[in-house]
Amino acid sequence: MHRFKITELGENAFWLRGDEREHLVRVLRLVPGDDIVGFDNTGAEYYATILKIEDKSVTCRILETSHPEVEAKTKVYLVAGLSKGEKMEWVIQKGTELGMSGLVPLRVKRAVMRLEGNKAVDRVERWQKIASEAAKQSHRVQEPKIFAVADWVELQKVLPANTQWLIPYEEEKTERLFTVLNSLAPLLPIALIIGPEGGFEPSEVTWAQEHLGAKSVSLGPRILRAETAALAATAMVLAHYGDLG
């Protein structure tokens, strides 16, 4: 059953416009009488049937509303040092499948790409589309938010005030992720700050520890690539809270 993000929600119906309409009409070629599922990022899911297809919108009659328990209870945010394009997309896609709540692209010293101005805005828009598609494919009812590209000093303003910051760091030899997780407040948001391919400068880790209260953690004895670390850490944190596995 195809899933769509609702443009406008009524009492017994909803409407799809813009890209969603185009996708339904031109790509999937659905017609009145076909059933679809709509969601609107509030946690609700609407099983519906297509009533009418017009020039700029599709009208769908809601048959049943539900609130599937598909979203993670613990909010896990990825803060990802800018990596080569394909890797960022991969992390966004799979982070969404796993259940992350959002991703902040972070400018770091060893980033291989610069992303500023309009180029940054466009890229974030594209990344949001990837997150939206992945959310649909994994049957989520809440798309993760891809935040604007940020610098270290902006991080605290971007994520919730009670966010608990963790920084998986290959130089961290003593504090293991699970030990630290056991010491965190349950149900408060958790941010995982992941380096780019080149890792972090030690000064960046120190800054995060001093200004964000970030705890550096080891993900185990083996060296992980940046994108593997991002996904493994996300999976392990969500699993720890019963939101995965």
Place this chain on the structure above:
Amino acid sequence: MHRFKITELGENAFWLRGDEREHLVRVLRLVPGDDIVGFDNTGAEYYATILKIEDKSVTCRILETSHPEVEAKTKVYLVAGLSKGEKMEWVIQKGTELGMSGLVPLRVKRAVMRLEGNKAVDRVERWQKIASEAAKQSHRVQEPKIFAVADWVELQKVLPANTQWLIPYEEEKTERLFTVLNSLAPLLPIALIIGPEGGFEPSEVTWAQEHLGAKSVSLGPRILRAETAALAATAMVLAHYGDLG
């Protein structure tokens, strides 16, 4: 420090030949006096210095031998339904970084590619190289083994006799991975049977349950792509036993 798989081990020295020699000489352009690390899949690691570069081999003098605790204690094997080439390679690479012990490529009904005869042998050889490279990059001392492409009926002969078989399956609604993990014998090998993009035929899951004693498990409420499921399951199982995170 560059890492190499040892071709021949002596008491105070080792030799690199074939591809390892070529990589050292032609690609990395190392010279006598440079230090390297050698490993030989026995769990040992040899910190060495290059003594002599000859036409077909490189002689290295061992300075120090260690047995780093970098390998997972619990042996996790991935049994992967044949997926499109790039996805198999990602899973092999990242499964190796995470710490898997081996991977069996499995012929399944909904596989998008056929792999038989010489083509299968060549592909497995290439996949083994990917596993070797990933083992080096993650500082492992034991390369995971990529087994020959197998059919369902061959699986029991391929992996250890006391293997505990788990089959993450999107149709499984009740048994969660963690509940099942808690019921398994600790320290016995675990095999995770992952479907291809199209998933398993129900008859295949039934066969695995009846003939392998496989337990079907849910990885949580969200639908995961095949490669995401493979990596998430591997990470969660290894983390459960303290071998990751």
